[in-house]
Amino acid sequence: MHPPAELVAMNTRVYDVAIIGAGPAGTTLGTFLARAGLRVAILDRDQPPRFHIGESLMPETYWVFKRLGLLPALRASKFPRKYSVQFVSHRGKESVPFYFFETNPHESAVTWQVWRADFDAMLLNCAREAGVEFLGGYNVVDLIQEGDAVRGVQARSTANGDETLAVEAKLTVDASGLSALIARRFRLIETDPLLKKASIWTYYRGAHREPGIDEGATLILHTREKQAWFWYIPLPDDVVSVGVVSDRDYLLRSNRPEEIFQEEVANCPAIEWRLAKGRQFGPYYTVRDYSYSTRQPAGPGWLLVGDALGFVDPIYSSGVFLALKSGELAASAILSGFASGNLAPETIAAWVPAFKKGVQAIRRLVLAFYTKEFSFGAFVRRYPEHRKRLVDLLVGNVFNEDVHRIFDDMARMIPLPE
Numbered sequence: 001m002h003p004p005a006e007l008v009a010m011n012t013r014v015y016d017v018a019i020i021g022a023g024p025a026g027t028t029l030g031t032f033l034a035r036a037g038l039r040v041a042i043l044d045r046d047q048p049p050r051f052h053i054g055e056s057l058m059p060e061t062y063w064v065f066k067r068l069g070l071l072p073a074l075r076a077s078k079f080p081r082k083y084s085v086q087f088v089s090h091r092g093k094e095s096v097p098f099y100f101f102e103t104n105p106h107e108s109a110v111t112w113q114v115w116r117a118d119f120d121a122m123l124l125n126c127a128r129e130a131g132v133e134f135l136g137g138y139n140v141v142d143l144i145q146e147g148d149a150v151r152g153v154q155a156r157s158t159a160n161g162d163e164t165l166a167v168e169a170k171l172t173v174d175a176s177g178l179s180a181l182i183a184r185r186f187r188l189i190e191t192d193p194l195l196k197k198a199s200i201w202t203y204y205r206g207a208h209r210e211p212g213i214d215e216g217a218t219l220i221l222h223t224r225e226k227q228a229w230f231w232y233i234p235l236p237d238d239v240v241s242v243g244v245v246s247d248r249d250y251l252l253r254s255n256r257p258e259e260i261f262q263e264e265v266a267n268c269p270a271i272e273w274r275l276a277k278g279r280q281f282g283p284y285y286t287v288r289d290y291s292y293s294t295r296q297p298a299g300p301g302w303l304l305v306g307d308a309l310g311f312v313d314p315i316y317s318s319g320v321f322l323a324l325k326s327g328e329l330a331a332s333a334i335l336s337g338f339a340s341g342n343l344a345p346e347t348i349a350a351w352v353p354a355f356k357k358g359v360q361a362i363r364r365l366v367l368a369f370y371t372k373e374f375s376f377g378a379f380v381r382r383y384p385e386h387r388k389r390l391v392d393l394l395v396g397n398v399f400n401e402d403v404h405r406i407f408d409d410m411a412r413m414i415p416l417p418e
């Protein structure tokens, strides 16, 4: 292999697999690859612990945690337990909580609400213990290419901008989250035309908490005209993460996120009283246009996982689960590829079609939620036989054909886009 001339003077390291990004997707993938004996580097522009959105987990994360060996640490953590999700209508009517153990009487029905800084640091420790080399504080600025093929990455130190690093690898995996470095470079991003949304979120201390097993429940609350919805996610230390989501053009109507957020709180009495005795702290964060898919999951020498492969609206808290799951599935495919000496894109991305079908089920439930006509309560009252399938979708049990059977009846109730 011949690196470009300007790299010759760089500090060069060589691995089997280079992973861009130490989020849940990259660290899960790295752990499984390193445990199987591959030489793996994960590069991240940040050093842990770093702030990140995505605090509410889906119960099906349990099985990946089990394989990673993280359950004991999670059980011992101070992360609140999440037993259910509950919806509050635009009229303030509260649905019965969807307790995940109703359809699955097993420990895996209970999950956690996490501070991502601590949670991601746990995942990264796991990867390092498995033998992954973590190159923290390195911003990946370019790909090393040889013809069509990707042969690694070029990175720049965030502490010392003059220091550069070339990481050469047989395979480069993009786990860079919404940065989606490779997909953007190769123009593979397809923004979801039905989900042009934005979000503003912040944190409160001392706001309302339910007693007992409902303390860690995620609440999803519609505003009065159903123009926006809030998440309400209880975190450790009496903190609640509170975010509002709506159509991008409506929500980002000025460049004063705090003002817009508070206007929407005033539009949602069910959130207003919950926040009344709390105190807001820290910045108001904004993010937009995050729902997209990618036209191609892999190519010569490269593969996409986690958000870098695609992202669907945060309403059902599916992002971290899909990141973990894609890391796990990609690891199996990559290990088969290394074992057989075949790293062709079809081999390393063989898991993607089935994965995308599961994501599609989540997306259809997202689209249902955004129709003015949809109500979870009304749907399960009319079709009680679908309650288990609905809970399956809410917990992340989406990689089975059965869940798709919900949508024909749903389409009879509401104008559900294909």
Ligand SMILES: Cc1cc2nc3c(=O)[nH]c(=O)nc-3n(C[C@H](O)[C@H](O)[C@H](O)COP(=O)(O)OP(=O)(O)OC[C@H]3O[C@@H](n4cnc5c(N)ncnc54)[C@H](O)[C@@H]3O)c2cc1C
Binding pocket: 020, 021, 022, 023, 024, 025, 026, 043, 044, 045, 046, 052, 053, 054, 055, 056, 057, 058, 138, 139, 140, 141, 175, 176, 177, 178, 179, 181, 199, 243, 287, 290, 305, 306, 307, 308, 311, 314, 316, 317, 318, 319, 320, 321, 323
């Ligand atoms: C508003 C909102 C709310 C959400 N709420 C939830 C929720 O409640 N529950 C849930 O499960 N999910 C939620 N998500 C989704 C969740 O945040 C993501 O799905 C999840 O973090 C994806 O993990 P990942 O490993 O793919 O990427 P990330 O966790 O984003 O990790 C990517 C890593 O790549 C690094 N990186 C990026 N570019 C570079 C570069 N050029 N060089 C080096 N490093 C780089 C970043 O520093 C980062 O550490 C939410 C998302 C949004 C937008």
